[in-house]
Amino acid sequence: MSRSAHPAGPRHGDVLPEGHYLAPPADLNAIEGKVWAANVRRGAEGAVTVAGLDVREVAREFGTPAYVLDEADFRARCRAWREAFGPGADVFYAGKAFLSRAVVRWLREEGLNLDVCSPGELATALSAGMPPERIAMHGNNKSVPEIERGVAAGVGRIVLDSFEEIGRVAAAAARHGVRQRVLVRVTVGVEAHTHEFIATAHEDQKFGLALSDGTAAEAVRRVLAEGAHLELAGLHSHIGSQIFDMAGFEVSARRVVGLLSAIRDEHGVELPEIDLGGGLGIAYTPEDDPREPHEIAKALAEIVAKECEAAGLAVPRLAVEPGRAIAGPSAFTLYEVGTVKPLAGLRTYVSVDGGMSDNIRTALYDAEYSVALVSRASRAAPMLVRVVGRHCESGDIVVRDAYLPADLAPGDLVAVPATGAYCRSMASNYNHTPRPPVIAVAAGAAREIVRRESEEDLLRLDVG
Ligand SMILES: *Cc1c(COP(=O)(O)O)cnc(C)c1O
Numbered sequence: 147m148s149r150s151a152h153p154a155g156p157r158h159g160d161v162l163p164e165g166h167y168l169a170p171p172a173d174l175n176a177i178e179g180k181v182w183a184a185n186v187r188r189g190a191e192g193a194v195t196v197a198g199l200d201v202r203e204v205a206r207e208f209g210t211p212a213y214v215l216d217e218a219d220f221r222a223r224c225r226a227w228r229e230a231f232g233p234g235a236d237v238f239y240a241g242k243a244f245l246s247r248a249v250v251r252w253l254r255e256e257g258l259n260l261d262v263c264s265p266g267e268l269a270t271a272l273s274a275g276m277p278p279e280r281i282a283m284h285g286n287n288k289s290v291p292e293i294e295r296g297v298a299a300g301v302g303r304i305v306l307d308s309f310e311e312i313g314r315v316a317a318a319a320a321r322h323g324v325r326q327r328v329l330v331r332v333t334v335g336v337e338a339h340t341h342e343f344i345a346t347a348h349e350d351q352k353f354g355l356a357l358s359d360g361t362a363a364e365a366v367r368r369v370l371a372e373g374a375h376l377e378l379a380g381l382h383s384h385i386g387s388q389i390f391d392m393a394g395f396e397v398s399a400r401r402v403v404g405l406l407s408a409i410r411d412e413h414g415v416e417l418p419e420i421d422l423g424g425g426l427g428i429a430y431t432p433e434d435d436p437r438e439p440h441e442i443a444k445a446l447a448e449i450v451a452k453e454c455e456a457a458g459l460a461v462p463r464l465a466v467e468p469g470r471a472i473a474g475p476s477a478f479t480l481y482e483v484g485t486v487k488p489l490a491g492l493r494t495y496v497s498v499d500g501g502m503s504d505n506i507r508t509a510l511y512d513a514e515y516s517v518a519l520v521s522r523a524s525r526a527a528p529m530l531v532r533v534v535g536r537h538c539e540s541g542d543i544v545v546r547d548a549y550l551p552a553d554l555a556p557g558d559l560v561a562v563p564a565t566g567a568y569c570r571s572m573a574s575n576y577n578h579t580p581r582p583p584v585i586a587v588a589a590g591a592a593r594e595i596v597r598r599e600s601e602e603d604l605l606r607l608d609v610g
Pocket of ligand 1: 426
């Protein structure tokens with residue numbers, strides 16, 4: 147895989163690979179619709195605005211780097227998913243993509259449920275008033291206290307990921323005198339990456355219980371045997387992330403329904419729910435062509451209905467768990483340019499005031515992003531750039547290959563779109579860097595929903 151064979155650091159001196167999508171854009175000032183949140187525009191003065199607010203205002207008030215989130219865009223995506231799936235299905239937002247108390251309130255108001263996968267995410271959800279029955283708990287190694295807390299709070303579902311967990315959840319439910327609703331996470335042998343998927347007999351990974359060797363069926367037996375404390379609502383499958391190809395979901399749905407039918411034959415019960423997970427891709431660059439929620443809903447509903455009909459099963463209630471597809475496009479990261487360093491015959495390195503501490507995805511997954519000059523428009527010619535951060539790693543790359551205007555200068559603001567998911571939630575304090583704030587903008591007004599970390603925050607943890 148290129149990301150392990152060519153770590154970003156040593157790959158110096160390369161030029162754009164043959165056939166790379168990137169040609170200089172026709173208009174460097176264009177704000178290409180699909181990679182930006184819905185209410186981002188190039189304003190009359192040349193600077194970019196979000197929900198009517200000039201990004202220079204945002205930078206003046208809150209500083210840079212900052213994640214700038216278009217609240218109406220986030221809410222509209224929630225609604226699009228809700229409406230696409232309708233009242234006969236549940237949409238769980240995957241909190242790990244980005245979670246804050248404001249986000250929990252938006253989800254609550256827009257009728258979405260919430261997936262959490264850590265005590266911190268559970269605490270955030272509960273503290274912002276998400277009704278516990280609308281919360282599902284995930285994770286391959288939930289601790290006993292964490293399970294205890296979820297059961298005590300009355301979470302709607304716990305997704306079981308191991309044999310050990312069956313006993314732990316049953317014991318917690320017994321202690322609290324409740325019957326906990328659970329799903330069994332099934333590994334269906336589908337590995338999906340963006341434009342392709344692989345269907346295999348087994349999966350060499352840490353999540354779930356394998357379908358192919360009977361482990362999942364054995365887990366179902368054990369859960370049913372704990373019927374006094376566990377209510378088996380159904381099966382769960384999550385096949386990957388940043389997926390564009392529906393074929394992986396088709397194989398997954400077929401295999402999950404196959405297990406539902408085997409369960410009916412063995413135990414005489416038809417489980418009422420299946421959860422097909424998240425993973426739907428978004429546009430990080432203009433080359434990406436993601437599916438709309440209504441297309442996804444239609445495709446999934448058809449696959450499940452067809453497979454159930456063939457197996458003679460009633461169609462179960464469907465659940466999906468989008469994270470990236472809701473949060474990702476709704477925010478961009480606003481940076482200030484610090485240095486512009488042309489390397490003769492190669493490219494120009496543009497250093498910004500953040501980097502791998504606020505966006506680890508380029509270094510971690512070789513993720514692709516785009517970038518634009520947002521504090522002004524420019525008529526200058528395009529120059530090939532690599533946008534890098536301020537950290538002590540040559541792999542500290544934000545955008546590997548992009549074009550920016552050749553008159554780019556220190557003090558200009560640039561923005562990297564589609565950073566709403568897996569950026570703030572994966573941010574670190576590398577180099578003792580305080581993590582950036584998340585600024586929500588709606589109807590021309592900005593407010594911090596997660597404030598910037600301060601040096602005081604950092605020092606508070608250092609007890610000497
Ligand atoms: C990460 C995750 C999701 C969300 O994935 P996205 O790619 O952000 O849509 C959904 N379900 C489970 C179980 C996950 O682990």
